[in-house]
Amino acid sequence: MIRMEETETGKQHCAEIQKQIDMICADTKQIQTKINQDRQVRCGKIVADAQLEMAKLQAETEMIQAEIYASCEADITKINAELDALRLKMDADVAQIQAVGEGRAKEIVSEAEGIASLKLEKQRAFVLQMQRLDVMASLADNDQVVIAGNGSNNLMADVFVAQQKSNLLLNINGLQPSVA
Structure with missing residues (x-):
């Protein structure tokens, strides 16, 4: 009987220990589940924060790219406008230089013709006299x-x-x- 009592007490004690172990296992499982849930929540939050940060960085990158592109386009437009203005100015300068050159050339030709006309006056008179003599010779042959x-x-x-x-x-x- 003592042995039974001791066995019974031992079994009770084992049952209590088993109950405590089961409680500890249940608590451990519960804690582990909570830890897993917390881990998943934290990991999900970290992933969400990382994705949000990446989205922010992507948006910021795209905004910077758009600003750079717009700035480059504005610079290109400005440079093209300056180029067109410079071409127009250069064309006007070329036209002015050509006009001045043509005017000066006509002036030089006019001066040369004036000088030549004075020097060629005797030659023209001689040629005219020769033409008159040719006319007289033709008349004389008739x-x-x-x-x-x-x-x-x-x-x-x-x-x-x-x-x-x-x-x-x-x-x-x-x-x-x-x-x-």
Whole structure:
């Protein structure tokens, strides 16, 4: 009986210890579950915070890129406008230089023509005299034309005037005189 009592007491004691162990295991499981839940919450929060921070950084990066792009586009537009203005100014300068150059060239040509005209006056007079002589030579070669001067010592002119008054035709170069 004592043994039974002791066995019974031992079993009770074992049951109490087992109960305590089960309680400790249940508490441990509960604590472990709570720890796991806390860990998941904390990890989820860390992941969410990291994703939020990454999203902020991404948005900030995109904003900076957009600002840089807009700034570059503005600079490009400004540079292109300055380039166009510079081209217009250079075109105007070129046109002005060309106009001044053409004006100066015309001035030089005009001065040269003025100087040349004074120097070429004798040559032009000589060429004109030669052309007159060529005309006279052509007239002299023509058998149907008679050349007479208009001076007072010109006998031939006097004969022609007399001929017109008397209606006489003289024999000149094979022509027979006839009375009209």
